[in-house]
Amino acid sequence: MPVGIPISGALGSALLVQLNPEGSMFLCIIAFGSASLIYLITNELLTAVHMNPDCDRWFISVQLFVGFWVTMLLKVRTVRCPSCTCGCLTHTHQPALLQQLGG
């Protein structure tokens, strides 16, 4: 099973790179993936968490926000400013960032 991850990732990448990022097929696949992830969150992860009444603690509930925060930090730090050449990962340039995040 772990072997399937890099193989399917590479296959998916090879397939998607052929598509226009603003085209119908690309967006359709992204929307499909979004629906799958929402299902994963709501029907698998969060359900599993709330099935156990012993785990109704604040420090467990807050992990959801910590996870989101970590992703947000990674996202902000890995978006490079296209107008600067410093290459510094921590450097942020708001207009360029917004341009990249907004596509």
Place this chain on the structure above:
Amino acid sequence: MSESWKALGEVFGICLLPAVAMAAGSVLVQYYRPGRLLSTALEQFAAGVVLGALGLDLLSMLSTAHGLTIIAVNAGFISGVIFMFLMGRVVPLFIGDPGDILDLHELQPLQVREKLIDASETLDIKISGPIPMGFVASVMINSVIDGTHRSIIAFEELLLTSRVHNCHRLAGRYRVRVGQWCLGNGHCFGGRNVPGMHCPATANPHLLLIWQPLS
């Protein structure tokens, strides 16, 4: 090497990280089983990470939709929802409800036995031929969770040279056996999912269910 091959190799390398992490986790869980609280906290954390990836990466891509592509986005989203719900319904028909099987791992041995015997009276499992579906389901879940090919090897060996220790009761049209599968050489399969399961007492206790249709 062309740019596209380089990019493909880069993607492969990135995707290798979760694969390695999964394998490492599989090995780690053999020695240390996290408690309920830690498991739940990690699941909650994972939900947050996935939510973040969804909100920050995927949805920002979808914001470029305009005109007819909006129809494609809607079609993709709806088909994704339908696909996942179908998967949620169809997969348990073949391997049983993974949630139930995983829950059994958390219970104490006596609770497990009682729960399984109770459940067996209400289960409607279709069996055709000599394949013990409960056993197959357990092996599949094992493989999925642990990600090791040890399970596969054991499964193959088991089909050839196995015996089951008796601990069974009749349940409707089926004989339910709760016990261990051991190889012909005496090595018992598994041994980590239900610590302390004795039926009868041997090394490496492991729980498996076998439903056999009564002749």
